[in-house]
Amino acid sequence: MAKKLMVNCGTCDARNVSEETLKAYEHIIINAGSIMVTPESKELMSRYDVTMNCGNVIELDKDVHVSSINGSMQINSTDMPPEKRTYLKVNGSLEIGPDTQEILSKYVGIDVNGSVTYPQSMSGKVPMKVNGATTCYPDDAIVLKRSAVIDHLFALRAKAKLYWAAKRLILVDPQLDGAALAAKGCTFSAKEAVIAQSKVEELIGLIDEKTEITIVPDGTAVVLDDLELNAMTGKKYGTKLCVFGDLEIVSSGKQTLEQMEYLNVQGDVLVPGELETLLAEKLTEVEGSVEVMRGRYLKDKLSLRISREMLEKEPDCVTARDCVQVKLDGDIPGELIQEKLRLDSCVKVRCSPEQEAAVSLISQDVVEIITKADEGGVLGAVDNILDGAKTILDTQFITAGDYAL
Secondary structure: OOOEEEEEEEEEEOOOOOHHHHHOOOEEEEEEEEEEEOHHHHHHHOOOOEEEEEEEEEEOOOOOEEEEEEEEEEEOOOOOOOOOOEEEEEEEEEEEOOOOHHHHOOEEEEEEOOEEEEEHHHOOOOOOEEOOOEEEEOOOEEEOOOEEEOOHHHHHHOOOOEEEOOOEEEEOOOOOOHHHHHHHOOEEEOOEEEEEHHHHHHHHHHEOOOOEEEEEOOOOEEEOOOEEEOOOHHHHHOOEEEEOOOEEEOHHHHHHHHOOOEEEEOOOEEEEHHHHHHHHHHOOEEOOOEEEEOOEEEEOOOEEEEOHHHHHHOOOOEEEEOOOEEEEOOOOOHHHHHHHEEEEOOOEEEEOHHHHHHHHHOEEOOOEEEEOOOOOHHHHHHHHHHHHHHHHHHEEEEEEEEEEO
């Protein structure tokens, strides 16, 4: 039997761990977001060689049922309460409806790794642990999507109610009838709203005065995500754009950029050097930064190898961005690295010890720089392989979303 046990999981339930299990291993390592224990199991594990690397330790009785939700979850007043005492874990978003206090009282605890939305009347009364954002909405409101599009079809079904969106309202549909919405008695509330120029007068009175208003020209397409501006973008969205995300402009998008009448970017902009001047002429507004791509640009690579020849042949520079792993050939001198290479937002960079100083100078937001000297040639490599094999044979590995020890 393996001498060691390594558990890698999101949640480890160690409430029912037995002494027999603990005796079976010389060493147990638990890597988890949360570990659930009882006072008895916690004391039992303290008598053995158990290492716990976790975000938090939760003490629960053995008879408490644990419910794990990955994604989004809603708790509404019409839902059936849990039959057993339940501890709820949500990895994502939790939306709590009004009049749900009785249902919530059936949970012994709620742990949310993400965002929570609930009525204002329940503020401070919902016992839960939240690793993320919490947002309250008016009790009498109808909750819309975080970014809600209010178009002419919405108006046909509207009621005399307050409509609430956690982030923004999009009101740019040319067929949207503000007078019809007003006649039905509906109102709106959100942090911000995007309104077409010709609709402002008829809609402004329906929107909460605390809402920040952005007015865009009629015919503006609103994109609620990152966007690449290329040769096809204009055909899909037209010549007026409001982007709630990052905008990457590629070389093939030159003609599209030339035709732009309105360009509002509520994120960062990435643009090739040859289009920098044109962008300055066309950019109406930008919330984030503008980054100019120089030379050869390599992005979103799982594994990228940088050779000396690649750098020497590039007249400007080579930029690697958002790559998981970048490997530098060992024959690239430090001077050439500093002159011709840029590393931005990469996870791991592998290089020689001699290259490390130069790599550090040209790196931005790189998680880890890894160097590895020659470890004894072929014999050293064989020894490393044997050591690694021995470790694997001696250890039982368990990887799971949730695991009961």
